[in-house]
Amino acid sequence: MPYTLDDLVQDIREIINTEKMPDGSDKICYFVSKALMDQNFITDNLPDRVNGELPRQILYEDKDTGFCVCGHVHDNEAIGSPHDHGTSWAIYGQASGETEMTDWEIIEKNNSDNVVNVKQKKTYIMKAGDVHFYDVGHVHSPVRKHPVRLLRIEGANLDNIKRSNIRVIT
Numbered sequence: 001m002p003y004t005l006d007d008l009v010q011d012i013r014e015i016i017n018t019e020k021m022p023d024g025s026d027k028i029c030y031f032v033s034k035a036l037m038d039q040n041f042i043t044d045n046l047p048d049r050v051n052g053e054l055p056r057q058i059l060y061e062d063k064d065t066g067f068c069v070c071g072h073v074h075d076n077e078a079i080g081s082p083h084d085h086g087t088s089w090a091i092y093g094q095a096s097g098e099t100e101m102t103d104w105e106i107i108e109k110n111n112s113d114n115v116v117n118v119k120q121k122k123t124y125i126m127k128a129g130d131v132h133f134y135d136v137g138h139v140h141s142p143v144r145k146h147p148v149r150l151l152r153i154e155g156a157n158l159d160n161i162k163r164s165n166i167r168v169i170t
């Protein structure tokens with residue numbers, strides 16, 4: 001049985017509605033990896049970008065709970081600096097290529113100016129099929145030196161979410 005975007009959306013919606021987050025994160029990760037193991041899912045939902053299309057594409061946005069299923073397809077190097085996702089959680093699923101992900105430890109948080117001081121914690125490689133949950137407030141930085149296809153589930157559309165000002169402490 002193929003696993004489709006519709007299937008994924010229904011599974012995520014049910015988990016969010018019944019278990020809430022972050023309690024349901026492991027289960028959502030399971031379904032994201034199920035999608036990543038289905039080559040047709042990747043072909044259908046994470047196609048090459050053409051004619052100046054943006055790497056980011058919102059495949060589905062849930063109007064009741066706000067979660068989004070997004071496809072990110074980078075045909076070139078994509079280096080991300082340390083960031084959080086504001087008030088949202090996110091799940092990253094690597095469909096193809098590799099991401100060198102670094103997690104950052106929060107040393108100090110100043111709520112008045114939204115500055116968060118961080119120190120490097122650990123770096124790991126995400127390979128095709130790997131899925132990670134990043135809870136609200138988590139700080140990370142992805143480095144992609146070669147083309148990648150990613151599935152990202154967002155608690156809320158990250159286009160509309162204000163991020164913290166991250167300051168790296170050395």
Ligand SMILES: [Fe+2]
Nearest residue numbers: 083085090140
């Ligand atoms: Fe991120």
